[in-house]
Amino acid sequence: MGRLTVNNVSRTFYKGNGAPTIALSDITLEIKDKEFVCFIGPSGCGKTTLLRIIAGLDTPTSGEILLDGTKISVPDAKRGMVFQEYSLFPWRTVIDNIAFGPQMQGKNKNESLKIAEKYLGLVGLEQFKNSYPYELSGGMRQRVAIARALANDPKVLIMDEPFGALDAQTRNILQHELLEIWRKNNITILFVTHSMDEAVFLADRIVVMSARPGKIVDIIDVDLPHLRDRTAPESNELRNHVLKLLAKEREK
Amino acid sequence: MKINIKNAIHNRELEAISLLTVIVMWQLVADLLVKNKLFLPSFIDVVLSFLKVIKNGALYTDISVSLLHFLIGMFLAFVIGLPIGIIMGWFKGANHIFDPVIEILRPIPPLAWIPFAIIWFGLTHQSAGFVVFIGAVFPIIINTYTGFKSVPVVYVEAAKVLGCMRDQNLIRYVALPSALPSIAAGIRIAMGVGWMCLVAAEMFGVSNNGLGYKIWWHYHLHQMDFVLVYMLLLGFLGLLIDRVFRYYVDDRLLKWRLGIVM
Numbered sequence A: 001m002g003r004l005t006v007n008n009v010s011r012t013f014y015k016g017n018g019a020p021t022i023a024l025s026d027i028t029l030e031i032k033d034k035e036f037v038c039f040i041g042p043s044g045c046g047k048t049t050l051l052r053i054i055a056g057l058d059t060p061t062s063g064e065i066l067l068d069g070t071k072i073s074v075p076d077a078k079r080g081m082v083f084q085e086y087s088l089f090p091w092r093t094v095i096d097n098i099a100f101g102p103q104m105q106g107k108n109k110n111e112s113l114k115i116a117e118k119y120l121g122l123v124g125l126e127q128f129k130n131s132y133p134y135e136l137s138g139g140m141r142q143r144v145a146i147a148r149a150l151a152n153d154p155k156v157l158i159m160d161e162p163f164g165a166l167d168a169q170t171r172n173i174l175q176h177e178l179l180e181i182w183r184k185n186n187i188t189i190l191f192v193t194h195s196m197d198e199a200v201f202l203a204d205r206i207v208v209m210s211a212r213p214g215k216i217v218d219i220i221d222v223d224l225p226h227l228r229d230r231t232a233p234e235s236n237e238l239r240n241h242v243l244k245l246l247a248k249e250r251e252k
Numbered sequence B: 001m002k003i004n005i006k007n008a009i010h011n012r013e014l015e016a017i018s019l020l021t022v023i024v025m026w027q028l029v030a031d032l033l034v035k036n037k038l039f040l041p042s043f044i045d046v047v048l049s050f051l052k053v054i055k056n057g058a059l060y061t062d063i064s065v066s067l068l069h070f071l072i073g074m075f076l077a078f079v080i081g082l083p084i085g086i087i088m089g090w091f092k093g094a095n096h097i098f099d100p101v102i103e104i105l106r107p108i109p110p111l112a113w114i115p116f117a118i119i120w121f122g123l124t125h126q127s128a129g130f131v132v133f134i135g136a137v138f139p140i141i142i143n144t145y146t147g148f149k150s151v152p153v154v155y156v157e158a159a160k161v162l163g164c165m166r167d168q169n170l171i172r173y174v175a176l177p178s179a180l181p182s183i184a185a186g187i188r189i190a191m192g193v194g195w196m197c198l199v200a201a202e203m204f205g206v207s208n209n210g211l212g213y214k215i216w217w218h219y220h221l222h223q224m225d226f227v228l229v230y231m232l233l234l235g236f237l238g239l240l241i242d243r244v245f246r247y248y249v250d251d252r253l254l255k256w257r258l259g260i261v262m
């Protein structure tokens, strides 16, 4: 199961001079098991902060996060994360990067490699097995990062603008692949993006956020079946709706 | 590609010609201008002396004794410097404990320790090793520390969300490999400094054998051709050690860095 409960989570950062930045203000959100939720909002509205707290990399100033009813505070293998910047270990080959998680779970080398092979196949990079990250394109690196996160068999996959640095075409391909993986692996996905198009194409629900202080403006259900036609009238309508919401926030 | 190979051959030729020119000029200057073996032994004098030390076996003893001193010092510098650098770089606050001591000891030139080396260890191999150690340990500490300080946060966080939580594992699987280029650079600097300290320590009589000791010994006998033999040997050996290290560490252990501009 991968049901996430975000209860009244706030996070305030203090600058060097003591001035507070309210990155998140009283966020409450319930994410169902196997749901695909996209977070969208202007930069600085606390999307990364929220995901980092859910991953256990940051602690909220107040409030709590529950995974299947159990409070979480530190990272663990049940929640995988894919970062916006390239986060593959450059000193490990592709296969050793993917095998890292299972290895840390205490599996022996052979077992870890076997699991890694499986996920390497899932992202279709078998022939780059023994390459080092510097030999891969940006799209391939994010594929490996996804495979690495999945190799731990997480219940929740947290993705912070994973395709942000990729060109439009690679991005589209990876979006398709991600949906495929999501369906096969029965996981909950939290996905931050600043692309309307991406959110409308991927999400079951879109969480629209606003900045200073970061809070949720609206949560939109996307009741369109996958695979979605990016140019269908329903998609356009949704996009316009989100755009208007974000524009209204900007005017404030 | 073709042009590159051609250039390489061409460069090799140029290097050989340059070296030959220097040797010929050296010989000519020594024979025709200086005409004094004490002030400037000729190239041929040096070659003949070199053959002599090979024949009487002194060369092998001296090289192995010097390498022993060097290894003792480098080994100690590594097993003491690396953990200190790791602790300083990884655990918050630890550098405040070590820093004052290091900052006081580091500016003392390693050779200033020679009297204490002799008092503490006598005229032993350990004594020479100790002076090498003093010279080599600080570059290793400092480069390990900087390497650990500059481990990208994203690698540490990626490891944490993959279930690698304990400091011991984060150091072993993330920080150490990430800092390895910096540590390797530190070891290379340390070997350079250590090599210099070695010669000085041996010349000061910290030991009764070795390449540095022989320079001083032959100087007292006014055999400057032998002095030059040992000088050149020290240069070549230093270069060789650096090359071997480069080959094994930079080209093999650090080949993942190929894509990174250095």
Ligand SMILES: Nc1ncnc2c1ncn2[C@@H]1O[C@H](COP(=O)(O)OP(=O)(O)O)[C@@H](O)[C@H]1O
Pocket: A013, A014, A021, A022, A023, A042, A043, A044, A045, A046, A047, A048, A049, A050
């Ligand atoms: N470690 C930090 N220290 C201080 N301020 C931070 C830190 N992380 C984020 N912030 C601030 O919190 C706010 C939200 O940041 P972030 O979560 O990165 O936004 P987003 O990902 O939506 O662009 C920003 O104003 C940012 O400056």
Ligand SMILES: [Mg+2]
Pocket: A047, A048, A049, A160
């Ligand atoms: Mg962000």
